[in-house]
Amino acid sequence: MASGFTNLHRLFLQAAISRRLMTEAAALELYSQVCNLTEEPFDQDNFTDLITQMNEGLNSVELEFRRSQDEVTGAPVIALTNTNGQKTAQVATGYSSTELEYFKHLVEAMVMADDEAYCISSTAALHETGNIKTSEGKPVTLTKRDAEVLLDRFVADKWFIRSGAGAYSLSMRALLELQTYLKETYEEQIQECTLCMEIITKGQRCQVAACAARLHHHCASQYFKNMNNKVCPTCHTNWSDKILIGLSDRTSAPSKVRKRRQRKTNGAGGEANNEGEADNQGEAAGDNDEESDEE
Incomplete structure (x- = not known):
């Protein structure tokens, strides 16, 4: 070199x-x-x-x-x-095996979050310390105080982003460095922007549940800028920019982990119809304590 x-x-x-x-x-x-x-x-x-x-x-x-x-x-x-995207070993530099297991557990919770929220609240992240296990199924011991410090470190190291409402999501560093791992491990959950073909965890989606169209906000802005009537680039139905992937900076994530149900494939659209699809994801995610499917 x-x-x-x-x-x-x-x-x-x-x-x-x-x-x-x-x-x-x-x-x-x-x-x-x-x-x-x-x-x-x-x-x-x-x-x-x-x-x-x-x-x-x-x-x-x-x-x-x-x-x-x-x-x-x-x-x-x-x-x-x-570039060794087959594993998350690249994250391990400076982290103990216990800390790395917590990292992997949080990544899974974000990727599997219900209604394509792709995030986890700080409350849920701390609660998950009691659910961590090694690949052999052995419980991992991590105090909530240690978890708080570790979450701050994940943000400082640019693996996670913390929103104004206290929700943690994957950073651009995580999306770029772990892209192969994410796509292979969570093949059905990881989405790509219809226009730029990069992983998308924050953006807009088609209002038709069976349609696979997903757009980053900046990609949507560029694509629709000269259109009087915005239509989906895939199924050509009217496009609403209110149906979100991820949460806005000020929207609270659920206080407990809610994982999405397995999607059923649709022969025409190739996408699955998620149970509980919401017209306004922010409103759906706001029901923190009333609706929480414990993992």
């Missing part, structure tokens, strides 16, 4: 390792600073070439810079990821 790298490559990589996930604007600023330190000429047009060169060198150590767009803002982002 190091043989083909200059000081510019090494300094940029060192800084990227500490950040892991950046907006592309921040990455360009970092590139400019590194060029200044190494007395190399800065040319924004050379940034893509730099990333390509670094990925060629990092391939042997299962690292890669991946580019995408932030699910919420649509801003271009870049993440340094571990």
Whole structure:
């Protein structure tokens, strides 16, 4: 890896390792600073070439810079990821086996959340400390106080995002670095945006239950901007931007884990009809204490 790298490559990589996930604007600023330190000429047009060169060198150590767009803002982002997507071992650096089991348990709760909420409340996350088991089925001991500290650490390490209402969801780092693991482990639950084909956990969905159309907010905005009457890109029915995937920043998630039922495949649409489909997901998720199917 190091043989083909200059000081510019090494300094940029060192800084990227500490950040892991950046907006592309921040990455360009970092590139400019590194060029200044190494007395190399800065040319924004050379940034893509730099990333390509670094990925060629990092391939042997299962690292890669991946580019995408932030699910919420649509801003271009870049993440340094571990390409060994068959497992969540890349998360283990700095975490104990118990902490990693809790991480995996929370990821499952988010992905399996009822009505495509793709999140878990802080109350539910702490409650789940009593339900963690190893792959051998042995109980895992984790106090709620330790779990609180660990949740803050998952956010600080950019694996999770914490909303204004206290709900935890997967960050862009998690979606990029764990994409193979997520797709293979939760094949029926993980959705892709109909337009950009990236994983979607925050966005909009078609009001027709059997339709597979799912759109990031920024993808929907771009797609519909010149349409007088918005229609689904898949089934061509009227499109409502009120039927959400994920929760808004101020919407509370259920206080207990509610996992979605197994979807039944539909021959025409290819998508499943979820029990309890709601026209307004925020309203459905707001019934925190009255409706909670314990796992």
